[in-house]
Amino acid sequence: MHLDSKIPGGPLAEMWDRHKFELKLVNPANKRKFEIIVVGSGLAGASAAATLGELGYRVKCFCFQDSPRRAHSIAAQGGINAAKNYQNDGDSVFRLFYDTVKGGDFRSREANVYRLAQVSVNIIDQCVAQGVPFAREYGGLLANRSFGGAQVSRTFYARGQTGQQLLLGAYSALERQIAAGTVQMFPRTEMLDVVVVDGQARGIVTRDLVTGEIASHAGHSVILATGGYGNVFYLSTNAKGCNVTATWRAHKKGAAFGNPCFTQIHPTCIPVSGDYQSKLTLMSESLRNDGRVWVPKREGDKRPPGQIPEAERDYFLERKYPSFGNLAPRDIASRSAKEVCDEGRGVGPGGLGVYLDFAAAIQRLGKDLIAERYGNLFEMYERITAENPYEVPMRIYPAVHYTMGGLWVDYNLMSSVPGLHVLGEANFSDHGANRLGASALMQGLADGYFVIPYTLGDYLATAKPAPVNVDRPEFTEAVAAARAQVQRLLAVNGTRTVDSFHRELGRIMWDYCGMARTAAGLRTALEKIPVLRAEFWRDVKVGGSGEELNQSLEKAGRVADFMEFAELMCLDALAREESCGGHFREEYQEDGEAKRNDAEFAYVAAWEYTGDTAAPRLHKEMLAFENVHLATRSYK
Amino acid sequence: MAGSSTTTMTITLKAWRQARPGAEGRMERYAVADVSPDMSFLEMLDVLNERLIEEGRDPIAFDHDCREGICGMCSMVINGRPHGPNPATTACQLHMRSFRDGDTITVEPWRANAFPVVRDLVVDRSALDRIIQAGGFIGAATGSAPDANAIQIPKESSDRAMDAAECIGCGACVAACPNASAMLFTAAKATHLGLLPQGQPERYRRALAMVGQMDIEGFGGCTNFGECEAACPKEISVETIAQLNRDFLKATLSAR
Numbered sequence: 001m002h003l004d005s006k007i008p009g010g011p012l013a014e015m016w017d018r019h020k021f022e023l024k025l026v027n028p029a030n031k032r033k034f035e036i037i038v039v040g041s042g043l044a045g046a047s048a049a050a051t052l053g054e055l056g057y058r059v060k061c062f063c064f065q066d067s068p069r070r071a072h073s074i075a076a077q078g079g080i081n082a083a084k085n086y087q088n089d090g091d092s093v094f095r096l097f098y099d100t101v102k103g104g105d106f107r108s109r110e111a112n113v114y115r116l117a118q119v120s121v122n123i124i125d126q127c128v129a130q131g132v133p134f135a136r137e138y139g140g141l142l143a144n145r146s147f148g149g150a151q152v153s154r155t156f157y158a159r160g161q162t163g164q165q166l167l168l169g170a171y172s173a174l175e176r177q178i179a180a181g182t183v184q185m186f187p188r189t190e191m192l193d194v195v196v197v198d199g200q201a202r203g204i205v206t207r208d209l210v211t212g213e214i215a216s217h218a219g220h221s222v223i224l225a226t227g228g229y230g231n232v233f234y235l236s237t238n239a240k241g242c243n244v245t246a247t248w249r250a251h252k253k254g255a256a257f258g259n260p261c262f263t264q265i266h267p268t269c270i271p272v273s274g275d276y277q278s279k280l281t282l283m284s285e286s287l288r289n290d291g292r293v294w295v296p297k298r299e300g301d302k303r304p305p306g307q308i309p310e311a312e313r314d315y316f317l318e319r320k321y322p323s324f325g326n327l328a329p330r331d332i333a334s335r336s337a338k339e340v341c342d343e344g345r346g347v348g349p350g351g352l353g354v355y356l357d358f359a360a361a362i363q364r365l366g367k368d369l370i371a372e373r374y375g376n377l378f379e380m381y382e383r384i385t386a387e388n389p390y391e392v393p394m395r396i397y398p399a400v401h402y403t404m405g406g407l408w409v410d411y412n413l414m415s416s417v418p419g420l421h422v423l424g425e426a427n428f429s430d431h432g433a434n435r436l437g438a439s440a441l442m443q444g445l446a447d448g449y450f451v452i453p454y455t456l457g458d459y460l461a462t463a464k465p466a467p468v469n470v471d472r473p474e475f476t477e478a479v480a481a482a483r484a485q486v487q488r489l490l491a492v493n494g495t496r497t498v499d500s501f502h503r504e505l506g507r508i509m510w511d512y513c514g515m516a517r518t519a520a521g522l523r524t525a526l527e528k529i530p531v532l533r534a535e536f537w538r539d540v541k542v543g544g545s546g547e548e549l550n551q552s553l554e555k556a557g558r559v560a561d562f563m564e565f566a567e568l569m570c571l572d573a574l575a576r577e578e579s580c581g582g583h584f585r586e587e588y589q590e591d592g593e594a595k596r597n598d599a600e601f602a603y604v605a606a607w608e609y610t611g612d613t614a615a616p617r618l619h620k621e622m623l624a625f626e627n628v629h630l631a632t633r634s635y636k
Numbered sequence: 637m638a639g640s641s642t643t644t645m646t647i648t649l650k651a652w653r654q655a656r657p658g659a660e661g662r663m664e665r666y667a668v669a670d671v672s673p674d675m676s677f678l679e680m681l682d683v684l685n686e687r688l689i690e691e692g693r694d695p696i697a698f699d700h701d702c703r704e705g706i707c708g709m710c711s712m713v714i715n716g717r718p719h720g721p722n723p724a725t726t727a728c729q730l731h732m733r734s735f736r737d738g739d740t741i742t743v744e745p746w747r748a749n750a751f752p753v754v755r756d757l758v759v760d761r762s763a764l765d766r767i768i769q770a771g772g773f774i775g776a777a778t779g780s781a782p783d784a785n786a787i788q789i790p791k792e793s794s795d796r797a798m799d800a801a802e803c804i805g806c807g808a809c810v811a812a813c814p815n816a817s818a819m820l821f822t823a824a825k826a827t828h829l830g831l832l833p834q835g836q837p838e839r840y841r842r843a844l845a846m847v848g849q850m851d852i853e854g855f856g857g858c859t860n861f862g863e864c865e866a867a868c869p870k871e872i873s874v875e876t877i878a879q880l881n882r883d884f885l886k887a888t889l890s891a892r
Contacts, residue, residue: 067764074706210755386731
């Protein structure tokens with residue numbers, strides 16, 4: 001496998017413009033001869049499918065939900081970054097680029113991040129034109145808020161539902177193209193495999209989740225926009241359906257997996273309340289603008305928060321990181337919360353929680369203003385916990401939220417399989433070892449609206465994929481394999497539910513590959529996972545048949561893939577003998593902070609699949625930092 | 637304090653079971669023990685389903701995804717009310733502390749001709765997508781937009797547009813309506829776009845097209861019961877319907 005990142009030459013600021021000029025075009029009349037398969041309908045998938053449809057390609061778009069509007073981008077709360085500098089506070093494309101590279105702890109590609117910062121401004125324009133009701137000032141101009149890891153206000157938002165509004169914008173553009181006949185939509189349809197013909201990605205195998213029919217679709221290029229793999233931990237802020245299946249199956253067909261161990265643990269989530277817990281709920285990072293994070297100074301202090309005097313509270317983020325305070329980046333805030341809980345100073349049942357306190361902000365700004373800013377989040381918190389955060393501090397604890405790792409892609413967003421493009425959270429690009437808040441929405445829409453429409457044309461014009469149809473043996477074999485997998489899952493008929501296996505896998509991953517990792521712990525996980533996987537295939541009980549709506553079967557297929565993927569994640573975490581961003585190896589720290597090792601690990605770990613029983617092969621894409629000085633990340 | 641509750645409840649669940657579209661359905665009764673008050677309603681269903689699978693019985697199919705009240709996927713009528721008894725709360729955000737030990741709870745799918753049952757509590761809501769396809773958008777192709785601050789939009793208009801835009805497309809308004817009308821869903825989108833300057837060029841054709849599609853899909857007409865507003869988990873106001881009616885009337889008159 002040879003990985004060529006295809007980073008254009010020349011000065012950073014001119015790369016994308018020059019590259020766009022050098023990319024080959026497909027003329028308008030020829031675009032309709034190309035059929036493009038888009039898997040996923042979140043921000044990246046919907047914006048790509050809509051835009052490619054507008055350009056005249058024939059697009060087929062697939063999602064497992066009943067409507068493309070329900071993809072998990074919808075749940076993003078806080079906002080979207082853009083280098084508009086509307087606040088006149090010193091923002092610029094370069095500063096957004098710089099903050100993102102630094103925030104990612106110098107493990108992302110400069111060229112990709114710079115392009116992301118450049119197109120960020122176009123995204124806001126596009127979304128406003130679609131009718132996205134961003135927050136505004138009384139003068140009628142757009143409002144901004146601050147987010148972690150930045151000292152400027154560059155985050156655009158729509159109350160606490162920014163992801164919803166951006167997705168509905170992309171969804172409405174997509175529905176418009178469906179009505180125009182350029183996009184054909186396949187809801188309640190799950191991708192089970194990628195089909196590679198003569199070395200090019202030429203189609204997919206799908207299962208209709210209502211009828212169980214397994215079918216295949218051929219096209220000239222395949223675009224995966226299938227999100228992240230946070231549900232490998234079972235409990236995460238992801239929607240229940242989020243899964244690794246599409247990217248994992250693509251990996252097994254030759255797509256390198258980049259930095260799988262880079263996962264983001266979000267500091268502000270509602271703590272776990274019991275064994276039945278099915279997911280964790282995020283409380284937007286924007287709350288840290290006005291909320292103060294603290295725990296009691298004394299270990300084992302069980303007094304209610306209101307009875308703990310000011311002098312006996314430890315506002316640990318403000319204490320440790322005075323210049324960023326409560327707005328320290330996510331990885332740092334999460335780790336700090338874990339530390340104080342490990343010291344026995346955590347609050348709430350089980351001691352796995354810290355306070356996020358709005359008392360000072362309510363006193364300073366008044367309850368009305370706080371309600372206007374965060375009302376819906378406060379209500380959500382109260383619905384889940386039955387506690388009123390206007391009166392008692394919220395209890396929060398870190399939870400798995402986002403995965404920076406994903407399929408490796410070059411500057412054109414193409415994976416190591418020609419013709420297979422990967423967008424949004426599903427690729428590894430842009431966020432390095434830690435993503436800054438409000439940057440996921442930016443990346444999803446950048447990839448879909450403003451990058452793939454250019455780079456896909458170049459692929460089609462250059463590679464000139466010949467027409468294929470689904471009668472080819474590559475398709476019929478992939479369909480047969482998918483059918484066999486369904487039958488195999490149903491045939492086990494053991495004693496344990498799919499969820500019980502998923503919970504057990506999640507526990508292993510959280511304990512050994514979560515917020516803090518050690519070589520010994522990762523080796524333990526690498527022993528436990530294959531044992532659990534073998535037990536899954538020996539004892540899982542799925543029930544029902546393959547020819548009907550069978551939600552247990554859907555889950556079984558996804559968990560089977562998580563069981564394989566989890567091992568790669570631990571291998572990657574073991575191989576990266578440094579701490580960076582969300583990847584914290586206890587052996588590598590200095591004064592409690594992550595200690596990077598740039599001399600040996602300033603690379604993207606791209607893993608090649610070599611067979612079910614063979615060890616994956618590590619390829620290294622070395623990262624060059626020519627515009628941002630490699631430095632120890634400090635938020636002190 | 638949440639999470640510290642030690643008492644559990646036993647409830648009886650009466651759930652709609654239907655194997656496939658068009659098949660005959662029936663209510664079935666299940667006893668569910670050890671229900672924690674801190675469980676969400678869907679987590680209670682998870683626990684029951686795991687038990688059913690272990691016993692070799694068919695679990696109850698239900699739509700769900702984000703479980704934080706925003707994706708709009710969950711869709712069940714609980715004790716006769718879409719999304720259950722609590723105002724402004726989707727089924728996934730409903731917690732068992734809203735019920736009492738010993739309660740019998742009925743759970744059924746959305747009932748409407750335009751929402752055929754797929755299985756158990758799962759229905760087909762693609763009709764709502766087709767209403768959006770008919771006109772629930774602003775035709776602004778990617779790349780054609782002016783600077784985002786080129787048009788000033790009064791905060792009041794923007795806030796009201798956002799109130800309407802909060803619709804999650806779950807279809808509770810249809811399930812609550814005695815006529816199974818999708819008027820609140822349609823009006824929310826038409827109002828959101830109609831309040832914004834960008835939405836003006838297509839405003840009247842949008843009203844005609846979306847209402848027309850609503851009729852084609854087999855939704856009933858609106859006769860101002862107002863049940864939709866009461867059932868809406870996002871508290872979309874029926875004032876949006878008045879707005880859509882005005883736009884529709886104006887469009888109809890000017891189309892003559």
